[in-house]
Amino acid sequence: MRELNMQPNDISFETALGERVEQMLDACTRCGRCVEVCPSVKPAGIADAKPEDIITGIIDIVRSGEGPQASRKWAQSCMLSGECIKACDEGVNPRFLLAMARVAIAKAEHELPERRRQGVEKYRDLGRDVAVLSRLQLDGEVLERLGQKSAAVTAPAEPPDFVFYTGCNVLKTPHIALLALDIMDALGISYQVMGGPSHCCGIMQLRPGDVEMSGRMATSTVDKMSQAKSGQVISWCPSCYVQFTETTLPTIERQRGARPFEMTPFMRFLDSRLAELTRHLRGRVDMRVALHRHPGVAGVMEAAAKILQAIPGITLVDLKQPTVGLQSASLGVLPAFKRELQLDELQAAHDADIDALVTVYHSEHRELCAHERDWPFRIVNLLELVGASMGLQRWDRYKELKMMQDADQIVSECGDLIAQHALDASKAREVVVKAMLGDQPLPLKASV
Incomplete structure (x- = not known):
């Protein structure tokens, strides 16, 4: 296993991700506690399977793309609740392993050209839906405030305290994102807004199993977001947060020897400033x-x-x-x-x-x-x-x-x-x- 102090670009994103996965698989004791606490197990119809067998099957799927049906069902039924993470005493992130199991299944079922085609199609569909629904509600000036015009994504003259990362889909309900900005303005916080399909987290490419393109998209976005003076990115979208903090940022850290920034969900950020917020x-x-x-x-x-x-x-x-x-x-x-x-x-x-x-x-x-x-x-x-x-x-x-x-x-x-x-x-x-x-x-x- 390579250490974190390697030189930048020493290994590819996909190789670094594979090393992280193998390290986690080796650490898993197959105790099954992650399965026992998972709220997906019963509605997925696999409550009668032994938890130890299910997690063992997940490890098999991640390594080979093949495994028992109950394990495949568990991987495909993950609601990302995170109870499994809290249940593990070995520092393993079962939610991340289930994501990697779904990637392995996709790889086993389709060759790269088809996986890439699926990723491109999903990305285009998302971009179209976000663009149309946001434009049915907002004029150009407000879209620019949300980072959806070219002028809004150029580097500011003075680095902001924070980058506010919207993700994509909140732009369909833009009043929520705009209120987040209004609240930060009232608190005197300087920020730069980034988000939308041009700042993709890579999840649309990862789901069909195109790891290389997912890493390329996400790494590009990470480099754009690495501008805040505080080394902090405030995130809105929970799926983007999980994608960055569980897949992308730890993998880039393995590649480059350091994490470009830390990411904080907006609600936790507001909570950290609750005394100041309360005065408003x-x-x-x-x-x-x-x-x-x-x-x-x-x-x-x-x-x-x-x-x-x-x-x-x-x-x-x-x-x-x-x-x-x-x-x-x-x-x-x-x-x-x-x-x-x-x-x-x-x-x-x-x-x-x-x-x-x-x-x-x-x-x-x-x-x-x-x-x-x-x-x-x-x-x-x-x-x-x-x-x-x-x-x-x-x-x-x-x-x-x-x-x-x-x-x-x-x-x-x-x-x-x-x-x-x-x-x-x-x-x-x-x-x-x-x-x-x-x-x-x-x-x-x-x-x-």
Whole structure:
């Protein structure tokens, strides 16, 4: 095993990643505790398999691409909850090994040209959906503020204290990202915004098994983000955070001998400045609210709860619902289980007589927001409540459009911006149907 003090570019990204994987496989004792605590096991239908056999099969899959069916199911059903990481006493990250098992399965099933084709297709689809949905809501000036114009990604004259990395999909619900920037402005924090498909984390290439292209894309983004004076990147997207902190940054550290920066989730960053933030929370927000929780990034939900409780007038209600997954989108690997969880939570929110169900991440906000039409409470993002107390407001145009439930009406409503951005209205409609109205795991009541 090579040491971390090797010279830069001494080995390729894929080789360095392979070395990390082998080191972790060697450290795994196959005790099965990671399987025992995993919330995916029962809904995936593999609860009768021995945990030791499942993790042993994962190791076989990572090394050869082949393994028992229960192990393959476990790898493909991972919701990225992170319970497995907390359960391991050997310093192994089972969530990372499951990602590598999925890569190995993809490699065994398809040759590189097909894997690369799949990665390119997924990347293009993501880029199109993000570009269209953000442009149906924002003019060019606001897009530039979110780092989506060339002038916004040039190096600033003075290095910022932080880089704020949005990821891609939050740009579909841009009011959330804009509120994050407004809050940082109020706190006097200097930052540069980066994100969107031009600053890809590499996950769209890794999922189909194109490790080389994933490493190339992610390394390019890491180099762009290595500008902050503090050596800190504030991240919004949880899947990007996991991709960078569990796959990319440790691999680059093995390649170069040092990690370019540390990455902190936005909620944990706000929590670290809670005393300062509290001084800006002057307005009362008299609401009974419940927090929609996903525990996949350690400390984020705890930080979100603390921030909510710091807002004058907020009463936080515990709905006593299961909390699983990295974010709502991560539960898509078990669609029936996901629908059941969402329906149970909406019913519990109704029974608790709350004023609002509060999302943290963007994916659950996209999936849940239109349910506001059918239930007697609002669906809002946490930053909307923080902003309300600070005197900051951003229009949730995404929710407004999605609640129309009519693609033609949505396109008509966005006609001015379609013209401003020179979008093809028919193609914009296709994106609305697929990426907005189609992003509805639990059907609305009228659609059942």
